[in-house]
Amino acid sequence: MTDASANTATGLYATDAHVRKRNAAEKRFRLYGLAAVCVGILALIVLMTSILGNGVSAFRQTYVTLNVELLEAKLDKNGNRNIDDIKKVSTFGYAPLIQTAVEAAIAENGIAIDGLTGKEAGGIISKEAAAQLRNFVIANPDAIGTTVEFDVLANAQIDGYFKGRVDRADAELLKTVSPVQLDLSDALLEAGVLRTKFNTAFITAPDASDNRPEAAGLGVAILGSFYMMIVVLVLALPIGVAASIYLEEFAPKNRWTDLIEVNISNLAAVPSIVFGILGLAIFINFAGLPQSAPIVGGLVLTLMTLPTIIIATRAALKAVPPSIRDAALGVGASKMQAVFHHVLPLAAPGILTGTIIGLAQALGETAPLLLIGMVAFVREYPAGPPEGFFDPASALPVQVYNWTQRADAALVERASGAIIVLLVFLLAMNVAAIILRRRFERRW
Amino acid sequence: MPILWLLLIVLALGAIGYMLGVRRAVASAGGDARKLHSLPSYYGSNVFLATVIPALMLMGAWLLLQPVVIEAQISPLITAEAEASERSPDLVLADVRRLADGLNDLHAQNVLDDAEIRRLNAGRDDVREMLGQVGIALGADVAQPVLDGARDYRNLWARYSLAMTIVVLGAAALGFIAAIRNTHVEFRARNVVERAIKALLILASTIAILTTVGIVMSMLLETRNFFGQYNWTDFFFGTTWAPSFSGRGGASELGILPLLWGTLYISFIALIVAVPVGLFAAIYLSEYAGPKMRAWAKPAIEVLAGIPTIVYGLFALITLGPMLRDYFAQPLGLGDSSASVMTAGLVMGIMLIPFVSSLSDDIINAVPQSMRDGSLGLGATKSETIKQVVVPAALPGIVGAVLLAASRAIGETMIVVLGAGAAAKISGNPFEAMTTVTVKIVSQLTGDTDFASPETLVAFALGLTLFVLTLGLNILALYVVRKYREQYE
Numbered sequence: 032m033t034d035a036s037a038n039t040a041t042g043l044y045a046t047d048a049h050v051r052k053r054n055a056a057e058k059r060f061r062l063y064g065l066a067a068v069c070v071g072i073l074a075l076i077v078l079m080t081s082i083l084g085n086g087v088s089a090f091r092q093t094y095v096t097l098n099v100e101l102l103e104a105k106l107d108k109n110g111n112r113n114i115d116d117i118k119k120v121s122t123f124g125y126a127p128l129i130q131t132a133v134e135a136a137i138a139e140n141g142i143a144i145d146g147l148t149g150k151e152a153g154g155i156i157s158k159e160a161a162a163q164l165r166n167f168v169i170a171n172p173d174a175i176g177t178t179v180e181f182d183v184l185a186n187a188q189i190d191g192y193f194k195g196r197v198d199r200a201d202a203e204l205l206k207t208v209s210p211v212q213l214d215l216s217d218a219l220l221e222a223g224v225l226r227t228k229f230n231t232a233f234i235t236a237p238d239a240s241d242n243r244p245e246a247a248g249l250g251v252a253i254l255g256s257f258y259m260m261i262v263v264l265v266l267a268l269p270i271g272v273a274a275s276i277y278l279e280e281f282a283p284k285n286r287w288t289d290l291i292e293v294n295i296s297n298l299a300a301v302p303s304i305v306f307g308i309l310g311l312a313i314f315i316n317f318a319g320l321p322q323s324a325p326i327v328g329g330l331v332l333t334l335m336t337l338p339t340i341i342i343a344t345r346a347a348l349k350a351v352p353p354s355i356r357d358a359a360l361g362v363g364a365s366k367m368q369a370v371f372h373h374v375l376p377l378a379a380p381g382i383l384t385g386t387i388i389g390l391a392q393a394l395g396e397t398a399p400l401l402l403i404g405m406v407a408f409v410r411e412y413p414a415g416p417p418e419g420f421f422d423p424a425s426a427l428p429v430q431v432y433n434w435t436q437r438a439d440a441a442l443v444e445r446a447s448g449a450i451i452v453l454l455v456f457l458l459a460m461n462v463a464a465i466i467l468r469r470r471f472e473r474r475w
Numbered sequence: 476m477p478i479l480w481l482l483l484i485v486l487a488l489g490a491i492g493y494m495l496g497v498r499r500a501v502a503s504a505g506g507d508a509r510k511l512h513s514l515p516s517y518y519g520s521n522v523f524l525a526t527v528i529p530a531l532m533l534m535g536a537w538l539l540l541q542p543v544v545i546e547a548q549i550s551p552l553i554t555a556e557a558e559a560s561e562r563s564p565d566l567v568l569a570d571v572r573r574l575a576d577g578l579n580d581l582h583a584q585n586v587l588d589d590a591e592i593r594r595l596n597a598g599r600d601d602v603r604e605m606l607g608q609v610g611i612a613l614g615a616d617v618a619q620p621v622l623d624g625a626r627d628y629r630n631l632w633a634r635y636s637l638a639m640t641i642v643v644l645g646a647a648a649l650g651f652i653a654a655i656r657n658t659h660v661e662f663r664a665r666n667v668v669e670r671a672i673k674a675l676l677i678l679a680s681t682i683a684i685l686t687t688v689g690i691v692m693s694m695l696l697e698t699r700n701f702f703g704q705y706n707w708t709d710f711f712f713g714t715t716w717a718p719s720f721s722g723r724g725g726a727s728e729l730g731i732l733p734l735l736w737g738t739l740y741i742s743f744i745a746l747i748v749a750v751p752v753g754l755f756a757a758i759y760l761s762e763y764a765g766p767k768m769r770a771w772a773k774p775a776i777e778v779l780a781g782i783p784t785i786v787y788g789l790f791a792l793i794t795l796g797p798m799l800r801d802y803f804a805q806p807l808g809l810g811d812s813s814a815s816v817m818t819a820g821l822v823m824g825i826m827l828i829p830f831v832s833s834l835s836d837d838i839i840n841a842v843p844q845s846m847r848d849g850s851l852g853l854g855a856t857k858s859e860t861i862k863q864v865v866v867p868a869a870l871p872g873i874v875g876a877v878l879l880a881a882s883r884a885i886g887e888t889m890i891v892v893l894g895a896g897a898a899a900k901i902s903g904n905p906f907e908a909m910t911t912v913t914v915k916i917v918s919q920l921t922g923d924t925d926f927a928s929p930e931t932l933v934a935f936a937l938g939l940t941l942f943v944l945t946l947g948l949n950i951l952a953l954y955v956v957r958k959y960r961e962q963y964e
Contacts, residue, residue: 054856056856057856057857057858059858060858063755064755064756064759064762065759067755068756068759068764068772070752070756070828071756071775071776071832072772074825075775075776075779078790082786082789085794270679271679273676273680274676274683276676277676277677277679277680278680281673291681291683294683294684294686295683297687297946297949300883300945300949301945302885302886302887302941302945303886303888304886304888304913304916304917305690305694305942306690308690308693308916308920308938309686309690311920312694334686337682337683337686338683341683365669394783395783395786396783397783397785397888398888398889401921402917402920402921406921417479431785432785432893435792435893446789447789447793450785450789453786454782454786457781457783
């Protein structure tokens with residue numbers, strides 16, 4: 032009770048100092064709450080902007096259009112188009128052809144730059160171009176002796192120059208690019224021979240070595256992740272649904288069932304790296320499965336996704352009203368028939384949503400895949416299923432990690448670009464889950 | 476016969492059995508399916524399950540045991556060679572297996588046929604070069620005992636595979652015949668099939684237990700190996716982490732304390748960021764925000780939860796780390812590394828905000844409205860109601876949420892791998908690079924060290940410590956919630 036002698040103007044409409052303090056505290060508290068929400072949303076915006084800002088440039092790449100004369104004298108000395116002889120010419124043999132083509136392009140467009148040597152002219156082209164030419168010639172030996180137009184990659188520093196990573200001051204200091212080469216590139220850009228265009232090879236090409244980061248792509252990683260998602264879907268969904276049906280519909284209330292339930296909720300909270308250790312110890316050491324294979328990654332991710340699917344399926348099964356079960360039993364169905372023919376189809380939308388969310392979580396997991404050996408640099412595509420599941424492959428998040436470990440500015444940009452691809456996949460899966468839920472959800 | 480073909484044959488046999496079973500059941504009822512005890516499809520399923528399940532289980536068990544049995548049979552030869560060449564038996568076994576695979580490849584590519592493989596002599600033929608031609612690289616020339624071992628391995632494998640094919644097909648056929656003979660009108664097929672399906676459901680449920688058992692056993696065994704090579708008191712109480720990369724054991728110092736310090740420090744900073752922000756956000760969204768704001772703000776914060784941790788790690792590495800170093804650490808003279816405890820802690824805190832927020836939101840919503848109304852009726856302002864009535868009522872749940880968030884922070888890997896650096900030290904400066912348990916697990920298991928050395932085995936000991944720690948926190952959270960939770964109506 033307020034002390035009657037201390038205060039004067041107390042009444043219902045006149046606020047005294049104490050009430051004013053309380054109201055001020057109320058306003059402050061509300062402000063703290065709003066500030067907290069804003070901090071969360073601001074963090075999201077900063078994160079997204081930073082990733083997008085760093086990664087968008089990975090989707091464009093600098094290409095040079097060259098008319099390369101495939102000299103028979105250099106590529107097929109015997110002149111009999113023998114594939115084995117042609118294969119003997121290594122990429123070293125193709126490099127002079129590229130240099131000649133660049134010099135021809137310079138002369139054709141009337142570009143004159145002081146102090147430009149032939150070697151520097153050829154040096155603006157990526158080393159990947161020689162491999163590209165060689166693969167073309169092996170596939171089309173009849174083209175030897177003709178002049179073919181190729182779109183070849185410019186090397187990483189030239190590409191960086193056009194993306195703003197490398198400027199003239201850097202060019203003075205770096206050994207890999209000189210200011211003269213930058214001048215040449217500018218001139219070629221004006222002549223229309225060189226341009227920066229959308230880089231589909233980023234999504235389809237395999238990874239590349241440190242000599243040619245401009246050729247690195249996500250093809251192997253996307254395929255590996257896709258295989259792993261297939262394994263997770265094929266294994267985790269039936270096992271998860273079967274376990275949930277048992278626990279929800281058939282399990283008696285005894286200690287064994289309690290143990291299973293405790294285990295499942297514990298597994299949902301175990302750090303992902305422990306699953307990686309499990310995969311290493313059991314799937315690779317004990318069972319002898321190949322390292323870095325999608326099947327091992329898929330098995331480890333299955334074990335991680337199982338608790339998520341079980342929890343979602345149980346919630347979906349619980350949401351089906353008992354009247355459905357009773358009605359089915361009432362017309363003479365057995366318990367199992369009631370569950371499989373009536374309850375399960377009605378719970379299917381919820382199960383599907385839970386599975387998609389579980390798959391989305393599995394797609395972004397990195398730590399367990401690192402431990403099963405997926406850190407390796409993989410250059411060949413895995414074969415088609417089912418042998419492809421046992422070939423070495425990579426995964427999207429692991430490829431990002433791999434690229435950040437090889438500190439090259441071009442690769443860091445690609446790591447951000449890969450994250451954009453990953454986030455696009457995740458967004459698509461989550462939106463699909465939300466749409467499915469809205470479309471098929473029933474309110475009982 | 477390749478395993479895939481065997482699988483397909485058994486499944487095909489099961490499918491034929493299904494059709495035969497249905498037809499036979501209807502025939503035995505004189506064409507009238509209503510006279511049967513169960514639907515005709517159950518008679519078919521009965522034959523299918525009797526054919527497929529015993530055969531597949533036999534095949535699974537055989538495939539698991541076959542390598543073990545073969546290796547036991549060639550082990551006298553292995554130990555003899557191991558002693559003769561002074562290598563460990565595991566290495567010799569690995570060589571034998573690789574050579575056997577190589578011989579299989581040579582046979583499959585028609586470079587050598589069986590007779591030539593039998594006549595191979597390590598002293599006379601250059602086996603290593605032959606294998607190089609089919610793309611198998613061996614580190615050293617092939618010794619005669621290893622070649623013999625590989626040949627024995629191949630022969631035993633072929634013989635056992637043949638035996639497996641016969642046994643599996645026999646089991647499938649037996650099941651087929653037994654089930655077909657059972658198919659007549661009096662047979663209660665539905666009960667049998669449902670019992671079988673129930674057994675399969677129970678099997679699926681036990682996979683959760685098998686996983687936990689697998690996790691514990693795999694780490695326990697290797698940890699025991701580790702403690703056989705390194706003193707456990709030095710591991711748990713040592714304050715230096717300095718693995719040596721040359722030789723075994725002796726020169727490495729593998730103490731867990733610096734790693735635990737880094738883990739706890741980073742988690743502490745993460746919780747300092749996440750708990751106030753998450754809790755206040757949950758309070759605002761559930762008590763103050765209107766439905767429109769709640770409709771978009773809550774999903775926006777949930778999006779933070781769905782982002783993979785590698786994205787946070789990359790953000791820490793290329794954006795936040797350099798920013799903190801340039802604007803805070805260097806001007807203050809506290810350090811010049813972009814990977815630091817502060818970087819990883821801040822980013823981990825951002826990751827945990829939706830975790831704390833959504834758990835607290837559920838708990839705060841569970842407090843009954845009557846308590847809020849009572850408090851407001853006594854004249855409290857809304858913030859006083861929240862501070863003095865709602866939050867204390869929800870406190871056990873909130874404490875549980877904080878403990879779960881702490882457990883998540885301790886087990887996090889990618890953010891600390893990319894954001895916290897690899898230097899193991901005990902220091903109070905948050906702008907220095909300090910490493911954690913999870914970073915070291917990754918670095919010890921993805922390095923090039925020999926698998927049986929203590930430097931690699933320590934990762935299992937670290938993993939077990941991490942597992943026990945997070946399990947303890949989870950159980951503590953469950954206990955706190957269960958014991959102190961008020962059950963309102």
